[in-house]
Amino acid sequence: MTPTAPRPLGPPTGREERRGAGRPTLEEVAALAGVGRGTVSRVINGSPRVSERARAAVERAVAELGYVPNRAARTLVTSRTDAIALVVPEAEARLFSEPYFSDIISGVSAELADSDLQLLLVLVRNQRDRERLSAYLKAQRVDGVLLVAVHRDDPLPTVLEDLRIPSVLAGRRGDQEPLSYVAADNAGGARMAVRHLLRRGCERIATVTGPLDMEVAQARLGGYRAALEEAGREYRDELVEQADFTEQGGRAAMRALLERVPEVDAVFCASDVMAAGALQSLRAAGRRVPQDVALIGFDDSIVARHTDPAMTSVRQPIQEMGRTMVRLLLEEIAEPGRARRQVVLATELVVRESA
Amino acid sequence: MTPTAPRPLGPPTGREERRGAGRPTLEEVAALAGVGRGTVSRVINGSPRVSERARAAVERAVAELGYVPNRAARTLVTSRTDAIALVVPEAEARLFSEPYFSDIISGVSAELADSDLQLLLVLVRNQRDRERLSAYLKAQRVDGVLLVAVHRDDPLPTVLEDLRIPSVLAGRRGDQEPLSYVAADNAGGARMAVRHLLRRGCERIATVTGPLDMEVAQARLGGYRAALEEAGREYRDELVEQADFTEQGGRAAMRALLERVPEVDAVFCASDVMAAGALQSLRAAGRRVPQDVALIGFDDSIVARHTDPAMTSVRQPIQEMGRTMVRLLLEEIAEPGRARRQVVLATELVVRESA
DNA sequence: GTGGGCAATGGGAGCGCTCCCACCGACCTG
DNA sequence: CAGGTCGGTGGGAGCGCTCCCATTGCCCAC
Numbered sequence: 001m002t003p004t005a006p007r008p009l010g011p012p013t014g015r016e017e018r019r020g021a022g023r024p025t026l027e028e029v030a031a032l033a034g035v036g037r038g039t040v041s042r043v044i045n046g047s048p049r050v051s052e053r054a055r056a057a058v059e060r061a062v063a064e065l066g067y068v069p070n071r072a073a074r075t076l077v078t079s080r081t082d083a084i085a086l087v088v089p090e091a092e093a094r095l096f097s098e099p100y101f102s103d104i105i106s107g108v109s110a111e112l113a114d115s116d117l118q119l120l121l122v123l124v125r126n127q128r129d130r131e132r133l134s135a136y137l138k139a140q141r142v143d144g145v146l147l148v149a150v151h152r153d154d155p156l157p158t159v160l161e162d163l164r165i166p167s168v169l170a171g172r173r174g175d176q177e178p179l180s181y182v183a184a185d186n187a188g189g190a191r192m193a194v195r196h197l198l199r200r201g202c203e204r205i206a207t208v209t210g211p212l213d214m215e216v217a218q219a220r221l222g223g224y225r226a227a228l229e230e231a232g233r234e235y236r237d238e239l240v241e242q243a244d245f246t247e248q249g250g251r252a253a254m255r256a257l258l259e260r261v262p263e264v265d266a267v268f269c270a271s272d273v274m275a276a277g278a279l280q281s282l283r284a285a286g287r288r289v290p291q292d293v294a295l296i297g298f299d300d301s302i303v304a305r306h307t308d309p310a311m312t313s314v315r316q317p318i319q320e321m322g323r324t325m326v327r328l329l330l331e332e333i334a335e336p337g338r339a340r341r342q343v344v345l346a347t348e349l350v351v352r353e354s355a
Numbered sequence: 356m357t358p359t360a361p362r363p364l365g366p367p368t369g370r371e372e373r374r375g376a377g378r379p380t381l382e383e384v385a386a387l388a389g390v391g392r393g394t395v396s397r398v399i400n401g402s403p404r405v406s407e408r409a410r411a412a413v414e415r416a417v418a419e420l421g422y423v424p425n426r427a428a429r430t431l432v433t434s435r436t437d438a439i440a441l442v443v444p445e446a447e448a449r450l451f452s453e454p455y456f457s458d459i460i461s462g463v464s465a466e467l468a469d470s471d472l473q474l475l476l477v478l479v480r481n482q483r484d485r486e487r488l489s490a491y492l493k494a495q496r497v498d499g500v501l502l503v504a505v506h507r508d509d510p511l512p513t514v515l516e517d518l519r520i521p522s523v524l525a526g527r528r529g530d531q532e533p534l535s536y537v538a539a540d541n542a543g544g545a546r547m548a549v550r551h552l553l554r555r556g557c558e559r560i561a562t563v564t565g566p567l568d569m570e571v572a573q574a575r576l577g578g579y580r581a582a583l584e585e586a587g588r589e590y591r592d593e594l595v596e597q598a599d600f601t602e603q604g605g606r607a608a609m610r611a612l613l614e615r616v617p618e619v620d621a622v623f624c625a626s627d628v629m630a631a632g633a634l635q636s637l638r639a640a641g642r643r644v645p646q647d648v649a650l651i652g653f654d655d656s657i658v659a660r661h662t663d664p665a666m667t668s669v670r671q672p673i674q675e676m677g678r679t680m681v682r683l684l685l686e687e688i689a690e691p692g693r694a695r696r697q698v699v700l701a702t703e704l705v706v707r708e709s710a
Numbered sequence: 711g712t713g714g715g716c717a718a719t720g721g722g723a724g725c726g727c728t729c730c731c732a733c734c735g736a737c738c739t740g
Numbered sequence: 741c742a743g744g745t746c747g748g749t750g751g752g753a754g755c756g757c758t759c760c761c762a763t764t765g766c767c768c769a770c
C-alpha cells in the first residue's frame with residue numbers, strides 16, 4: 001500500500017461520522033467488518049477468492065447494518081442495469097384475448113422473482129413512443145428486451161437486432177425469424193380443432209381468420225388447411241373469411257359466410273372474441289349451435305367460458321410462454337454471443353358445448 | 356479557477372481520445388460546445404441561469420453527438436431514481452374484472468408518457484415477495500409507488516406510510532385512509548343500479564356482495580342499502596349474500612338466495628363475474644332474466660357484454676383512475692410535504708338487457 | 711536458506727453526473 | 741473612480757460502487 005493518508009490502520013472503529021440519514025455504504029460495512037472495500041465487494045458479488053473468515057465477518061456486518069448495494073453506483077461502473085423491459089405495442093395488445101396480457105406478465109414476473117432483475121413496462125402507442133423507445137434502447141438503459149405482439153412490418157425487432165440487445169419475442173414475424181422467440185403451436189392447435197370438427201362428422205367447415213399480415217393468423221389458417229388436406233378434403237377459398245380479431249369482425253365474417261355458403265355446418269374461428277361475434281350472427285340467422293353449426297374458437301379466454309353455449313376452444317400456455325421468454329433472455333444476457341433460440345409450446349383443445 | 360492541471364484552455368478540440376464504443380458524455384458535449392461541464396448540465400436540466408448563446412451551442416452539440424444523459428450517474432448523485440413502481444398483489448389482481456389490470460396500466464403509462472419516468476412493475480404473490488419489496492423500498496430504489504388492490508389488513512400501505520415514500524392507492528382500505536388514493540364511486544354506482552331496479556318496479560331486490568373485508572365490497576353494499584332506504588324500503592339481511600368475487604361464488608350465492616327467498620325478483624351483484632355465476636343459477640332454477648328476475652353486475656367488464664342476455668352493469672373509469680393516480684403521485688414527489696389527497700371518480704350505469 | 715508461486719487482500723482510480731463555490735466581467739451606485 | 745451587485749461560468753469534489761494492480765504472507769521446491 002502506498003503511504004498516502006496518515007490514517008491509522010488499527011482495529012475496526014465501527015462507523016465514522018455518518019452524514020445524513022443515508023443508507024450504509026460498502027465502506028461502512030468494510031470498516032465494521034475490519035476488512036477492505038475490495039473484500040466486501042468480493043463477498044457481495046460471490047467471488048470465490050475470499051477466505052472463510054473474511055466472508056463471515058462481512059456477512060455479519062452486512063446483516064447488522066442492513067446493507068443493500070446501491071444499484072446506481074454499480075450500474076455506473078459495470079454499465080449493467082439489472083433491468084429488462086417488457087415492451088407492448090398497445091394497439092395490438094387490446095386485440096388479444098383478455099387474460100393474455102396479465103398472464104404473460106404473471107409468467108414473466110414469476111420467472112424473474114429470484115433473479116434480482118427489475119421489470120420495466122413500456123407501452124408503445126404511436127410513432128413518437130416508438131422513437132422514444134429507440135432512443136431509450138440506444139442509451140443502453142436495459143440489459144434485455146421482451147417484445148410482445150409483433151406485426152410483420154414492425155420496425156422494433158429490427159432496431160433490437162441492429163443494436164444487438166439481447167431480446168426475445170412472443171411470437172414471430174414470419175417463418176424466418178432471426179431473433180429468439182417463444183410461440184404457441186398455432187398451426188397444431190388449429191389442426192386439432194378442425195380434426196375435432198371432422199370427427200364430429202362436419203362436412204362444410206369454414207374458418208374466420210385474423211389479419212393475414214400477422215403470423216399467428218397465417219399459422220392458424222395453415223393448421224385449418226392442413227387438417228382438411230390430411231383428411232382428403234378440398235381447401236376452398238369460399239369457406240375462408242378474413243377478419244380482424246374483433247367481435248364485430250367476427251359477426252360480419254359469419255354473416256358473409258352464411259350468405260356465400262348457407263349449408264356451412266362448422267366454423268373454426270382464429271380467436272374466441274371473433275367466435276363470440278360469429279355466434280351472434282349464427283343465432284340471428286336462426287342456426288342452433290352446435291346442432292346446426294359447430295363452432296370452435298381459439299385462446300380459451302374468459303369469453304369462451306361465458307358464451308351460451310360455452311365455447312370449445314384451443315388453449316395456449318400463455319403464462320408458460322412468459323416464463324420461457326425470461327429464461328431465454330437471461331441466457332442471452334449471460335452469454336451475449338450465443339445463437340438465437342426458438343421455442344414452440346404445445347396447445348391444447350378444450351372441448352365444451354359449442355362443438 | 357485554481358491552476359491545477361497544466362491543461363491548455365485553447366479552443367474546443369472536439370473530442371479527445373474516446374475509449375471503447377461508449378456513448379458520449381457530458382464532458383464531450385462540453386468540449387464540442389466550447390463550454391464547461393457545469394453549463395452543459397445547466398442546459399440539460401433546464402436551469403434559467405444560462406445565456407442564450409451558451410444554450411444554443413450546447414443544444415447543437417447535444418444533437419450532433421446524440422447525447423443522452425447517463426441515468427445511473429445522475430441517480431448516484433441526486434439519489435432520485437426517476438422511476439416509480441406499480442405494485443400489484445397478484446392474488447387480488449386475478450379477481451378483478453378482466454380489463455381492469457390492463458386499463459390501469461394503460462392509464463398509468465399514458466400519463467407517464469412525457470415525464471421521462473420509468474415504470475417498474477412489481478407483482479407480489481406471497482410473503483417472501485412482500486419482504487423483498489419492503490427491502491427494495493427501504494433501499495430507495497423508486498421515487499414513488501402506485502399500489503393496486505388493497506385489502507383492509509394489507510401491511511404494504513403501512514410500510515409505505517412509515518417510509519414516507521410518495522404513494523397513491525387504487526381504492527382505499529377504509530373510511531379513514533391516510534394515504535392518497537383514487538377510487539371509483541362504488542357506493543354511488545351501486546345506488547344507481549338499485550334505483551334502476553326500483554324504477555323497473557322490482558319488489559324484492561337481493562344483492563350478492565364481495566368479501567366484506569374489502570372496502571369496495573362494503574361500499575357497494577352501502578350503496579345498495581342507501582338506495583333501498585331512500586325509497587322507503589326495508590333493508591333485510593335475508594336478501595344479502597356474501598361471495599368472493601368469483602363466478603363460482605356467484606353461483607352458490609344465487610342458489611342460496613333462491614332457496615331462502617324464492618320470490619326474489621331482482622339481484623344486484625357486486626361484480627360482473629359473480630353476476631355471470633348468478634345468471635347460471637337463475638337459469639338452472641328456470642327463472643327467466645330479466646322477465647322473472649332482473650340482474651345487474653358491476654365493472655362493465657368484457658364478460659358483461661358476452662352473457663346472454665347481455666348484462667346491465669356499472670362502469671368505472673378505470674383508465675382515468677390510472678391517469679389520476681400518476682398525477683397525484685407526481686405532485687407528491689415534487690412536493691414531498693404536501694397533504695395526502697383523495698379523489699373519487701364517478702361511475703355510470705350501462706343499461707343492457709338483463710335489467 | 712533462498713526463490714518462486716499463489717491465494718488473499720487493500721485501496722487507488724475512475725465510471726458520468728450534480729452541486730457548489732470561486733471567479734469573471736458588465737453594470738450600477740454614490 | 742472605487743466599491744458594490746449580479747448574471748453567467750468553469751471546474752473541483754464527491755456520490756458508492758467495481759476493477760485492477762500492487763503488496764502481503766504462506767507454502768513448497770531446490
